[in-house]
Amino acid sequence: MAVTDTSNDIQLLLATLPPAISEAIRKANDQDNLLEIVMDLGRLPEARYRGHELFLSDREVTSEDIQYVIERIGEFGEDNRAGIPRTLHRISGIRNRRGVVIGLTCRVGRAVYGTVDIIRDLVETGQSILLLGKPGTGKTTLLRETARVLGDELRKRVVIVDTSNEIAGDGDIPHPGIGRARRMQVPRPAEQHNVMIEAVENHMPEVIVIDEIGTELEAAAARTIAERGVQLVGTAHGNTLDNLMVNPTLSDLVGGIQAVTLGDEEARRRGTQKTVLERKAPPTFSILVEIQSWDRVMVYPDVAAAVDAILRGEDPPCEQRFRDANGVVHREPVRRAPIDAPAFGLRRGRGGREQGQMGGSGPRLRDRNGSASSTLTMPPQRIFPFGVSRNRLQSAIERLRVPAVIVRDLKEATLVMTLKNYYRQSSQQLRQAEEQGVPVYVLRNNTITQMERQLAQVFQLRELVDDEPAPFGNDSVVEEALLETEQAITQVINGERNAVELTPRSSYIRRLQHQMADRYNLRSESRGDDPNRRVKIFR
Structure with missing residues (x-):
């Protein structure tokens, strides 16, 4: 089914704006692509559309203009958001230090049929789904349509926890865009987690719908709900699964990450370092959808397997979905772009070769003959860092993909890496290393860049070639x-x-x-x- 608007009530929003501004929007005659109207005191009013922006007047916004809008909308809550009864439009305020509203963002809310088609099969599985995306990518629109389909077409008991009245609109009567789903309003944003639990305990839902999970308390409430066997459909701000994994507030939604110290035997069996990162618990959400645009998403059908694969430095199971101009949904498995190794402490496989590559941000190496070098024939080095950051050195080793390990005992080292000020002090350990014939490499400062250059010298790499050469030579x-x-x-x-x-x-x-x-x-x-x-x- 093609995507079609049910209703956007745009005339009700225009009626709250000063006449000159609303008339300019009507004359522009592009209301279907209108996203929001911005009114800031002392600046020109502006309309933002998909793909372009438009100034609506050559007269700056006055206090009277802002007050005109405030008198025609609902009351602002603690989150500085208000609405128009029985519509999905949202008006957000910017206040000065005295609490006076000096700016307004009037966002157009739309109920859209057909948006859920791109993930409908996932919704019908009954598993919990997390929608991830930047502001403005359509998370709330997709969430609203999902609630309607679950309630009207799949005949499930659906309760929406609506913190800012953005899903079901302002006022006590919810917008018809949510269908048969019921809506619980949240008196204060800080109480969202309590209302989530109340919804489960008092109203026997089969599905809970939550918009913008953003705190540890809300993440904990979501886990509690999921453990009670209730399907969750929620949204969170973020770009990718990788971002969510390293977000200390929300990482529990995908199982969380913890450092685990392995025994010597297990580390040898896995071919890893002794300290590795592993998933801490089962994910709260079984499925994750990265919303890239209105018609394109990345789907992780098994979040647990995806997180485990990323921590191992492997490609997680995922697929790209997109909708063409005729409304037909296409699917294709994809190999994701590799992630930044130091962000997750990616492990090395047997033989010392890194299993996860750096991708666009990592340097490529060339040997002395100038050919690209992905594996090195140099013997592995055991580096003893003296006064050098171990974490940064490990990151440098992983970025260059060189066969080197960090050791904690000078007796095991084949080379020592230290800083200029430590070397000048001529410490006993450094003198001992030189007496034993262990080479000592001296860094100017404790940066990853310095460590990479020193490692390149050790492993006889002619140069580091970055994806974008620096526009300077210093x-x-x-x-x-x-x-x-x-x-x-x-x-x-x-x-x-x-x-x-x-x-x-x-x-x-x-x-x-x-x-x-x-x-x-x-x-x-x-x-x-x-x-x-x-x-x-x-x-």
Whole structure:
């Protein structure tokens, strides 16, 4: 069945806007693709469509314009969201320090038939499903249609826990877009987890539908519901399964991750290091759907198997689904892009070759003859790090895919790696290593970049070729920038500072800095204009 709108009640939304703004939207005559209207005090009103944006007036928004809208909508809740009764539209407010609303985002809500077709077979299995995607990808629209199909067509008892009245609309009478499903409103966003449990205990549902699971309490409530045999269909913000796995708040939804120390015999049998990452528990959601766009999704039909495969550095079982212009759904198995090895501590298989590759962000190696080198014939090295970060060194080893292991006893080492200041102090262990003929390699600083270059020298690699060559020739600039970024990340994670602004850098270095912040689940943004554009790192 092709995707069709049931109703978007767009005229009711336009009626709440100042006449000049609503008239401009009507004249644009593209209401089917309208996503939201933005009104900020002292700025031009703006309409955002799929694929483009449009200024609606040459007159700046005034306080009277904002008040005009507020008087025609429902009351704002604690989450600064309001609605229009019997519609799915959402109006979100931005307040100043005095609590006065100075900005509005009027988001168009639509009930759409046919969106569930792309995952209908998964819904009919009765297993719990998690919809993952960025804001604006249609998670709530798909969730609403799923609730309707479960209630109307599959005749199940469905209860929707509707925190912001976004699924079933504002007011006490739910929007017809949810069909026979029942809706429980949540008085305060912080109470969502309690209402989830109340829904199960009081109303005997077969299915619970939840939008935007975002806290540990909500994740724990979801697990409790799933353990009672109730089917869950929920959404969470995120890009990919990999992001969810390293999210400390929500990783329990896919089983969580824990470090396990193996015995010597088991580590040899598996061909891994002694400390490995494993899934902690059965996933709360059996199926995960990454929503990439309105008509394209990535499906993981067995979350437990997918998580286990990722932790082993293997391709997880998944398939790509997309809907063509005629509404026909196509499926095809895919091999996912490889993930960032250091993010999960990927294991090595027998023979020292890494089972998970780095993909786009990892360096490719060339031997002295200039040919690409994926396996190395050099003898394996046992590295004793003296004053060098073991985690960073392990990441460098994994990125370069060289046959090297880190040892904790100097007697087992075939080489020592240390920092310049430790070497100058001429410690007893370093003198002992040199007396025994063990080579000592001295790093300028404690960065992954320095370690990679030293390993490249050890294993006679002619060069490191990155996917995007740096637009400058000064390698020390990169090292200095990455060292500064690592220090900033440490300060934010340890709570020493809430946010850190880094030194202005080129676009290439800023991209590397953003990637580092993302690896540690921190937020980052670029601020200012070139040549003073810089990265800010914060929680």
